[in-house]
Amino acid sequence: MRKKIIGLTVIGVIALSGVVSAASLWGTYKGNDIIRLTVDGTPVKVSDVPAISYNGRTMLPINLLKNAGITYTWNQSTKTVDIQTKKNQVVTRTVGMNYHDAYLKLKKYGVTEIYSSVGESSSGAFDYVSVEYNGVDSSLSDDAFSEILSAISATPAEYVFIGFTDKAYYQVLSEDIREFYAGNITGEEFSKRLSYNDGSTASSGTQD
Numbered sequence: 641m642r643k644k645i646i647g648l649t650v651i652g653v654i655a656l657s658g659v660v661s662a663a664s665l666w667g668t669y670k671g672n673d674i675i676r677l678t679v680d681g682t683p684v685k686v687s688d689v690p691a692i693s694y695n696g697r698t699m700l701p702i703n704l705l706k707n708a709g710i711t712y713t714w715n716q717s718t719k720t721v722d723i724q725t726k727k728n729q730v731v732t733r734t735v736g737m738n739y740h741d742a743y744l745k746l747k748k749y750g751v752t753e754i755y756s757s758v759g760e761s762s763s764g765a766f767d768y769v770s771v772e773y774n775g776v777d778s779s780l781s782d783d784a785f786s787e788i789l790s791a792i793s794a795t796p797a798e799y800v801f802i803g804f805t806d807k808a809y810y811q812v813l814s815e816d817i818r819e820f821y822a823g824n825i826t827g828e829e830f831s832k833r834l835s836y837n838d839g840s841t842a843s844s845g846t847q848d
Contacts, residue, residue, distance in 0.1 A: 666690075677704055684708045739769065742791045749784035750774045756797055768799035769814075776804050777836075793817045807839030 666674040672692040677684040677700065689701045702721055705712050711724040739754045746754070753772040758765050771788055773780055785802075792800055795814050802810040812834045820830040 675700075677708060679708050739795075745791050746771070746788055749787055750780070751788065754792070756795075759799075766799060767797045768801055769795045769797040770801040770803055770809075772803045774805060776806050777808055777810075780804075789817050790821065793821055804839075809837050809839070811835045811837065 666676045668674060669690050669692050672694050675691040675693055675698050677691050684704055684707045686704070687707065688703050691698060691700045691704060693699075702712070702714070705723070713722045713724075714720075715722070739756065743751060743754045750773050751771055752774045754769065755772075756767065756769045758767050769792060771792060773788075780802075788802060789800075793814070797814055800812050800814050800817060812830075816825070816830060816833045819825045820827070825833075
């Protein structure tokens, strides 16, 4: 079984952001290549100075944080930027998540179905959402795995299952997914909380 390590680069609290760098792909600013900043795949609007590649480093102007949905305060007297991380914000579940919209987003990654149901464990009933993938674990790329977790992270269900055609599946608490994207746990810690069943024992919908 191949454990998935989330291949996301977290810059500050921009847990769901990405940067694309290529020589002059997005133009230049004062002789430096412009870097496009995206959030959930949507380019962040640049109203002033853009992000740039400077001496091999990606430099993000503070004004882009607001456009990316990041809360911060600027103290002129101390020349200090204070970013309010999601660790200090209340993480809420989305009631009545639209799984159809999530499916439409994920089908290009090989997802064939998303459904919610109720399972049984030794401690009683529990609710879960199952994401069915058209392939086996080894064929699921890290990018697709990350996209699935991101798209399903707002589920009100207690557990998330990712099922494969060979009956194997991943199982994780939806709260652990949100904790990861909030920056409260590392990718390594998240992987420890992620359990894998090769399909030879319990089936999806039965808590380990």
